[in-house]
Amino acid sequence: MSAPVEVTAFAPATVANLGPGLDVLGLALAAPGDRVTARRAEGRGVTMAVVTGDGGALPLDPAKNTAGIAATATLAKAGIETGVALTLEKGMPIGSGLGSSAASAAAAAYAVNLLMGSPLRKAELVGPCLAAEAAVSGRHADNVAPALLGGLILVRSIDPLDLVRLPVPEGLVVVVVTPKMELPTREARAALPKEIPLRSLVHNTAQVAALVSACYTGDLGLLARSMTDAVATPARTPLIPGCSAVIEAALDAGALGSSISGAGPSIFALCRSERSAAEVSAAMVTAFAANGQAASAIASPADCPGARRV
Numbered sequence: 001m002s003a004p005v006e007v008t009a010f011a012p013a014t015v016a017n018l019g020p021g022l023d024v025l026g027l028a029l030a031a032p033g034d035r036v037t038a039r040r041a042e043g044r045g046v047t048m049a050v051v052t053g054d055g056g057a058l059p060l061d062p063a064k065n066t067a068g069i070a071a072t073a074t075l076a077k078a079g080i081e082t083g084v085a086l087t088l089e090k091g092m093p094i095g096s097g098l099g100s101s102a103a104s105a106a107a108a109a110y111a112v113n114l115l116m117g118s119p120l121r122k123a124e125l126v127g128p129c130l131a132a133e134a135a136v137s138g139r140h141a142d143n144v145a146p147a148l149l150g151g152l153i154l155v156r157s158i159d160p161l162d163l164v165r166l167p168v169p170e171g172l173v174v175v176v177v178t179p180k181m182e183l184p185t186r187e188a189r190a191a192l193p194k195e196i197p198l199r200s201l202v203h204n205t206a207q208v209a210a211l212v213s214a215c216y217t218g219d220l221g222l223l224a225r226s227m228t229d230a231v232a233t234p235a236r237t238p239l240i241p242g243c244s245a246v247i248e249a250a251l252d253a254g255a256l257g258s259s260i261s262g263a264g265p266s267i268f269a270l271c272r273s274e275r276s277a278a279e280v281s282a283a284m285v286t287a288f289a290a291n292g293q294a295a296s297a298i299a300s301p302a303d304c305p306g307a308r309r310v
Contacts, residue, residue, distance in 0.1 A: 007114040008037040009105035011307040012150075012168035013092050014099035015174060016142040018260040019227040020207035021154075022192075026142035028150045028176060029300040032091040032098070035310065036067055036107035036114045041083035046071045046112075053090035061088070066101040066132035067108035074109045075129030078119040084112055095182035097266035099143030105132035106147035110307035122148060122307070126161060137185035143262065150306030152215065169218045173277040175255070177246065177284040178266040179293040183239055188263035191235045200230040220256055220272055227257025227270070240265040242291025249287035253280045274299070 012033040018025040041047065045066050049062040062068025067088045084303065086108060094100050109125040109132075129144035145153040145163050154164040207226045213224035237243045243260065246267050250258035254276045255269035267284065273279040281297040288295035 003117055004115060005220065006037060006039045007111045008035055008156070008310050009107045009111035009114065009307055010035050010310045011103045011110065011147045012304060013103055013176075014143045014146045014262070015176060015268045016099060017229070017232060017259070018211070019233070019257060019259040020211070020221040020229045020231075021142070022204070022229075022232045023140045023142050024155045024208065025152070025211075026099075027097070027133050027148040027152045027174065027302060028156070028304045028306050029176065029298070030304045031298065032233050033092050034100070034103040034107045035089040036104065036111045037089075038071065038108070038111035039085045039087075039088040040115065041085040043083040044081050045083060046075070047083075047085050048088065049085045050087045051090070055143050057094070058088070058090070062115040066105040066136055069132035069135050069148055070105035070109040070128045071112045073131045074112045074120065074125060075116070077124065077128055078113070078116055080116055080119070082116075084115065086111075093178070093182065095184050096178050097183065097260065097262040097264040098176065098178070099147055099262060100135060101185075102129065102143030102147045105129040106144055106307045110148065110267060110309075114309060123163070126163065130158070130161070137263075138189055146306060148306045151303055154212065159284070166212060166215045168303035169215060169220060169223065171273060172220075173271045173274055174300050174302050175250070175269045175271055175277050175281045175284065175297060176261055176266050176300070177268075177281065177288060177295050177297045179240070179242075179288050179295040181241075181265055181293065183263060183265040185263040188236055188239060192232060193235055203228075203230040214305040220280040223270065224256040227259060229259055232260050236260055236264050240267070243267065245291055250280050253283035255280045270302070275286055
């Protein structure tokens with residue numbers, strides 16, 4: 001069977017941190033996401049042919065675009081020297097807290113690997129995507145890992161890379177509400193405290209441990225009690241107008257838990273059913289509006305696939 005000359009892959013948006021799990025927890029959504037088409041080209045190296053969608057302001061230089069960086073790193077990891085042209089179609093806004101740069105990297109790495117005949121296993125693509133993230137927003141895998149692998153991922157370690165897939169309680173639904181504003185990841189990371197009080201460290205460690213236990217047992221009550229964050233959320237709340245009110249509205253409407261998605265400004269909520277998700281979503285959008293922020297909402301099953309061919 002001859003090798004393909006063109007492959008298109010999709011990688012989904014992600015919700016990182018999940019409250020207390022700063023840089024160690026990430027969850028794939030059903031949508032939105034990014035598409036990358038990889039084509040064989042003359043010469044060697046990666047070129048960015050076209051960028052469409054909300055990524056119009058992104059650089060076409062493959063050394064400065066996460067799709068290009070991940071594609072180049074994938075070829076290098078596979079030991080292949082050839083020419084590849086990428087077309088990136090952005091399906092989500094930049095700086096939304098939904099892992100936009102990670103979705104681009106994951107879709108590109110997966111597409112290029114397929115184009116080359118899949119010399120690398122899917123898990124081996126996390127490294128190239130991690131290199132791409134490091135170039136634009138910091139070296140963390142809580143977005144790229146679920147964008148590639150799907151599901152709920154615990155990043156136990158980056159060096160060496162050690163990822164753990166956690167079970168997702170049956171029927172769990174994620175609501176994500178995104179205000180019409182951009183919050184650059186670097187700005188949100190700069191807001192994090194340089195030192196963390198021992199009390200806050202102990203609190204978050206206990207919450208992550210309990211959250212993992214809740215995932216394995218399906219205990220939604222424990223899951224709800226495990227969502228509080230004493231580190232990133234308090235630091236980033238002032239950067240998002242209405243943040244506290246939106247989280248409170250989600251909880252009042254029946255959400256199991258609510259917090260900032262990744263670096264923000266999107267805010268997510270975990271819900272026990274689609275009906276609950278609809279009520280929580282409406283309450284969160286209303287709360288944003290009351291604070292002068294127009295916002296859009298999506299709902300997704302909490303257990304979704306990662307990068308795939310389309």
